[in-house]
Amino acid sequence: MLKIKRAIVLVWQSSSRWTLIHVTLITFQSILPLALLYIIKLIVDNIAISLRTGDKMQIFSHIIFLLFNAGLLMLLINFNAVISELASTTLSQRVTDHLQVTLYKKAIQIDLESYESPQHQDILERAKWEAPYRPTQMLNSLTSVGQSTVSLLAIAVLLISLHWALISVLLFASIPTMIVRFQQSKVLYKWRRYQTEMERKANYLGHLLLEYHPAKEIRLFNLGDLLINRFYSLRQQLFKEKLAITTRQAITRLITQGFTGIAILITYGFIINQTIYGKFQLGDLVLYSQAFQRAQGALGSLISGLGQVHENNLFLADLFEFLALNPTISEPLHPKLVPRPMQQGIVFQDVSFQYQNSPRQAIKQVNLTIAPGEIIALVGENGSGKTTLVKLLSRLYDVTQGSITIDGINLQHFSVKDLHRQISVIFQDYTRYQLTVEDNIWFGDIDLPPTPERITQAARQSGADAVIQSLPKGYQNLLGKWFREGEELSGGQWQKIALARAFLRDAQLVVLDEPTSAMDAKAEAEVFQQFRDLMRDRSALLITHRLSTVKMADRIYVMHQGEIVENGTHDQLMALRGTYAHLFEIQARNYQ
Numbered sequence: 001m002l003k004i005k006r007a008i009v010l011v012w013q014s015s016s017r018w019t020l021i022h023v024t025l026i027t028f029q030s031i032l033p034l035a036l037l038y039i040i041k042l043i044v045d046n047i048a049i050s051l052r053t054g055d056k057m058q059i060f061s062h063i064i065f066l067l068f069n070a071g072l073l074m075l076l077i078n079f080n081a082v083i084s085e086l087a088s089t090t091l092s093q094r095v096t097d098h099l100q101v102t103l104y105k106k107a108i109q110i111d112l113e114s115y116e117s118p119q120h121q122d123i124l125e126r127a128k129w130e131a132p133y134r135p136t137q138m139l140n141s142l143t144s145v146g147q148s149t150v151s152l153l154a155i156a157v158l159l160i161s162l163h164w165a166l167i168s169v170l171l172f173a174s175i176p177t178m179i180v181r182f183q184q185s186k187v188l189y190k191w192r193r194y195q196t197e198m199e200r201k202a203n204y205l206g207h208l209l210l211e212y213h214p215a216k217e218i219r220l221f222n223l224g225d226l227l228i229n230r231f232y233s234l235r236q237q238l239f240k241e242k243l244a245i246t247t248r249q250a251i252t253r254l255i256t257q258g259f260t261g262i263a264i265l266i267t268y269g270f271i272i273n274q275t276i277y278g279k280f281q282l283g284d285l286v287l288y289s290q291a292f293q294r295a296q297g298a299l300g301s302l303i304s305g306l307g308q309v310h311e312n313n314l315f316l317a318d319l320f321e322f323l324a325l326n327p328t329i330s331e332p333l334h335p336k337l338v339p340r341p342m343q344q345g346i347v348f349q350d351v352s353f354q355y356q357n358s359p360r361q362a363i364k365q366v367n368l369t370i371a372p373g374e375i376i377a378l379v380g381e382n383g384s385g386k387t388t389l390v391k392l393l394s395r396l397y398d399v400t401q402g403s404i405t406i407d408g409i410n411l412q413h414f415s416v417k418d419l420h421r422q423i424s425v426i427f428q429d430y431t432r433y434q435l436t437v438e439d440n441i442w443f444g445d446i447d448l449p450p451t452p453e454r455i456t457q458a459a460r461q462s463g464a465d466a467v468i469q470s471l472p473k474g475y476q477n478l479l480g481k482w483f484r485e486g487e488e489l490s491g492g493q494w495q496k497i498a499l500a501r502a503f504l505r506d507a508q509l510v511v512l513d514e515p516t517s518a519m520d521a522k523a524e525a526e527v528f529q530q531f532r533d534l535m536r537d538r539s540a541l542l543i544t545h546r547l548s549t550v551k552m553a554d555r556i557y558v559m560h561q562g563e564i565v566e567n568g569t570h571d572q573l574m575a576l577r578g579t580y581a582h583l584f585e586i587q588a589r590n591y592q
């Protein structure tokens with residue numbers, strides 16, 4: 001019941017005006033045919049009277065009047081049907097758009113961690129399936145239930161006046177159909193839930209085959225046919241399962257329909273019998289058989305409407321399951337302001353962290369300090385935990401143990417938005433927005449307007465300005481190949497744009513995860529030559545495998561399997577002759 005109410009609220013919120021129009025028109029649609037039926041009865045009755053009396057002219061003119069009204073009513077019914085369809089299309093569109101936005105709003109709220117669980121992906125996928133149409137369908141099935149109930153009640157009064165058993169037979173005969181319909185919805189729903197992952201796998205293969213990024217490897221490694229075959233065999237499996245379910249359902253439906261059919265035949269037999277023996281007039285025969293036919297129709301749509309309500313109710317659970325997800329990275333009730341400027345800086349104290357879906361700790365007992373204005377470098381082999389530290393610092397995840405503080409205040413006491421405003425992070429898998437250059441840079445700080453001076457300055461600092469000047473529309477040029485007139489950039493050029501985005505934000509800490517990995521040696525040298533100037537009094541955390549660039553850092557932390565194993569300046573670490581010195585010498589040797 002609660003889900004039905006929520007679905008209606010969603011539809012109402014999408015457009016209260018169109019919801020009202022839609023429901024009103026549908027109500028008319030259920031009442032008007034009944035009025036038409038009544039006029040037809042009057043016409044037949046009049047014909048019957050005319051056969052018995054002499055004043056045929058007067059009766060005929062009355063019948064003409066009734067026919068005229070019937071014609072008008074038919075016009076009205078058709079007009080109502082057309083307008084109703086228009087209202088229904090408009091409302092559906094409104095609901096789809098509204099729900100899409102609701103879904104996106106929820107998606108940007110939930111924890112990053114949620115995206116890493118297959119169960120969450122299943123929930124998201126199902127919510128995506130259901131959101132566009134399920135609430136409108138719920139409204140439609142509810143209105144159809146209302147509509148058929150009104151029709152059925154009105155006809156029931158007529159049929160009861162004939163004989164109470166008629167409507168009882170009809171109702172009784174429809175019980176098996178109803179039970180079967182409900183049962184079938186449940187089976188279908190369970191199957192959809194269970195096969196979500198398989199459907200996602202098929203979609204993923206489809207994505208690999210259609211998207212631009214995988215296209216190169218798919219051609220070069222000749223993966224196309226292999227992936228298509230895998231896609232096809234998944235779809236085959238889904239198809240077979242669905243076919244088995246629908247075949248079983250069709251057979252059951254045939255049996256129940258047979259049962260209802262017999263009951264209907266008996267009832268018709270009764271009506272005909274009563275007419276032959278003169279208990280019903282000819283008009284009654286027409287009226288009752290029409291009414292009975294309509295009762296059948298109304299009952300059929302009532303059962304199907306109730307079945308749909310039940311089915312929609314089951315499937316809406318998926319949408320609401322997603323909308324009910326709450327982030328665990330919670331906002332404090334009374335947030336403190338992030339100190340600006342920081343006095344003591346950022347301190348990681350005995351920080352440990354384990355990803356939810358992982359059997360081992362990614363970070364173990366880490367102690368690390370970033371003082372105001374300090375440039376810190378984080379080095380270490382792949383998988384040693386560098387990026388994870390940054391995710392913890394920016395509260396994309398919360399630490400499992402220990403604490404991270406700014407000027408002694410735990411990060412969890414700041415509002416997440418305020419914290420993010422003070423940190424400018426570019427991850428190694430940064431986003432290439434298929435938008436204008438200006439947007440790509442401005443997205444680094446949308447709290448301020450995208451004035452050309454700010455954008456150009458950030459682009460100059462990252463070395464992107466020269467690239468942008470060579471584009472036909474400069475800062476207004478679209479990037480990427482998704483849209484017309486977009487220009488694709490090289491990996492290093494994209495990286496310069498991403499770096500400009502990081503520089504734009506007036507943050508107290510700039511975190512760059514492999515910021516120059518795709519840049520040529522000259523561009524990289526240019527960025528780092530001016531890096532200290534660029535940072536001015538800001539702190540920076542650099543993650544890089546290129547040890548030549550970390551020499552200029554004030555302090556270097558070396559990570560190994562989630563732990564910090566060494567820290568100091570370049571000279572101190574070289575003198576220590578430990579992991580850093582070893583890594584540095586390997587790289588230096590490769591350049592000789």
Ligand SMILES: Nc1ncnc2c1ncn2[C@@H]1O[C@H](COP(=O)(O)OP(=O)(O)OP(=O)(O)O)[C@@H](O)[C@H]1O
Pocket residue numbers: 116355356357358362380381382383384385386387388389
């Ligand atoms: N989302 C995740 N879920 C589970 N485990 C993860 C996740 N992300 C990273 N890990 C694991 O955490 C460990 C640290 O990964 P992290 O990305 O922090 O390493 P890194 O030092 O940044 O590596 P690289 O130099 O390759 O970028 C690795 O063992 C990795 O497998």
